[in-house]
Amino acid sequence: MARFGFRHWLPAFLAITGTSGTFASSHVPRATWPNGPFVTSGRWIQDAAGSTVTYVGVNWPGSLDAMIPEGLQYQSIESIVSRIKGLGMNAVRLTYAIEMIDQYYDNEQTDVTIQKALTDALGQDGGGSVYDKIISNNPSFNTSTTRLEVYDAIAAECAKQEIYVHLDNHVSKAGWCCSPLDGNSWWGDEYFNVDNWTRGLSFMASRGKTWTNLMSMSLRNELRIPLTSASVANTYSWEQWYSYVKQGAVAINKANADVLIFLSGLNSDQDLSPVVNGTALTPGTATFNRDDFSGYGDKLVLELHAYDNIIGPGPSNCTAVEEKLFNTGFKALTDDAANQFPMVLTEFGLVQNGTAAQDPYVSCLLDYVPSRNAGWMIWQLGGSYYIREGTQDFDETWGLLNHDWTDWRSSDFINSSLAPAVKKTFTINNDPDPNSSSPGTSDNESKGANLRSMLTSGLFDLPLPFHTAILATLVVVFY
Known part of the structure; x- marks a missing residue:
């Protein structure tokens, strides 16, 4: 027997009742972006209406020596954010x-002024010129x-252009990341x-409570075994990870109960398998228990990083790459996981040269991650740093933008790889057919999402006698 969905019977229902197809808009206003707070x-x-949100964005470093988000000596904040928006992205990892x-x-x-911060980092002449x-x-x-x-200004401009802000605690001591010798590796390390x-x-x-678009925060970037101290290295374990993660999560949630909290794993955030x-x-012998995050267990998200020089399998073997990601964390997106979570690949990237668009490893990622309904943020946006590892005006060949942030460094990669991946992610995660299950979802999940959408669409602003008829129809259609 043919199965009829909401889109099939609604026109007939409206014709019978004589109700205009535009009735909902007169009763329920469009949700105000960003429609938070988010939950999991x-x-x-x-979001607050129960609609699925998928992060697709880029990293914008602000954690190097000057401790000022990069690139402002070359472009305005508005111009830089417009670049992110122009790619169709909806998030920035700051x-x-x-x-x-x-x-x-x-x-x-x-706080220190930007003028002083630049002078401290670059010297009087260098700092003054950049300022x-x-x-x-x-x-x-x-x-x-x-x-x-x-x-604050970056968050405000991102809000103006409808870009979510995700704050990332990248390091303790400001500087380039990440090395097991930099003193930032693990709790108790030289600077940590x-x-x-x-x-x-x-x-x-x-502070982020005043930003309308601060939707999430990380606990720490790329935890790794420290090689600066044998005694600290001996504490590097999942057991200690769990103890400190709970402390950090409490600190964020007590200060701002609205934001999502991202948990990164061990081995430079390449492994979350015990959690999943x-x-x-x-x-x-203890295991991860969401009850240990009492009152905000629905605020936790997992994040992983993936680079072809450290992840393990050969970069041209997509099957091996996918298996590695699945086994180290992406299994969290399936019903087989002991602990289900949303997953965001918050770092991956490559040198932006003439062959970037043909890079097999990143091509694998840009195919696999969207197909799993997962979020992602590429490393990184800018083409230069105020100073990096002692070199002023350091050229960043991994940056999507060129040195002076005026154009894309590799337009071929942007046009043939990155922008299509952005579009693909949103196409997959916003299925236009309300009766089809999104990839990776169960039929019940899909039906539940459809029902939530209908319940928030204004349909039930109709007079009371119609409610019973509609609900009876829903039972038949969806179940």
């Missing part, structure tokens, strides 16, 4: 260093503008003070 339900991120908050407290709770260019491109800034106010870390998370979560599989958090 199984493997999905959902990195920061705990050292910025440490200096705030050391300076009697007053003048930043002010020229961003005339709302002046000698009293602080680093945190730059973050636990109390300062939780204070910094709390501070940024609290519910196996022992070694060397102990």
Whole structure:
């Protein structure tokens, strides 16, 4: 027997009742972007109306020596955000260093100005020159503008252009990341003070409450075994990871209960398998339990990183790449996982040269991740840094933009690989047929999403006698 969906019987229903097909718009206004706060339900991120949200974005570093988001000496904030928007993306992963908050407290709770920050990082001449260019491109800034106010301005412009902000705690001591020798690797490492870390998370979560589009925060970028101290290295384990992750999650949630909290794994965030599989958090016997995050268990998201030089299988073997990602975390998106979570690939990337569009490894990722209904954010946006590893105006060949942030470094990669992947992700995750199951979803999940959509569409603003008839029809149609 033919199965009729909502789109088939609604026109006939409206004809019988004499109701205009536009009745909903007069009763229920369009949800105001970003329609937060977001929550999680199984493997999905959902907005306040229960609609699925998929992150697709780019990294924008702000955690290097100057502790100011990069590129402002070349372009305005508005222009840079417009580049993100122009790709069709909806999110930015904005990195920061705990050292910025440490200096705030050391300076009697007053942030450092961008002028001083640049002079400290680049010297009097270098800092002064870059400062003048930043002010020229961003005339709302002046000698009293602080680093945190730059973050505020970026968040405001992202909100204006409808871009979600995800704050990423990239390092403790500001600088280039990530090495097992940089003192930022693991809790207790040379610069990774636990109390300062939780204070910094709390501070940024609290400040972000004034940003309408701060939707999520990470706990820490690329945890890895520290090689600066044998005693600290001996604490590197899943058991210790769990202890500290709970502390960080509490710090964020107490300061800002609205934001999602991203959990990164071990091995430079390439492994979350014990969390997904519910196996022992070694060397102990305890397992990951969402109840340990009481009151905000529906705020947790997993994140992984993937680079072809460290992930393991050959970059041209898509099957091996997919199996590796599945086994280390993407299984969280399936019913077979002991603990289901949304998953976001928050870092992957490649050198932006003439062959970038043909890179087999990234091509695998840009095919696999969207097909799993997962979010992603590529590393990284900008073509240069104020200073990196002692070199001023460092050229970033992995940057999507060229050195002066005026154009794409590899337009072929943008046009033939990246932009189509953005479109593909949103096409897959916003299936136009309300009766078809999205890839990776169960039939019941799909039907539930359809029902939620109908219940929030204004349909039930009809007079009471119609409610019973509609609900009876829903039972027949969907079940």
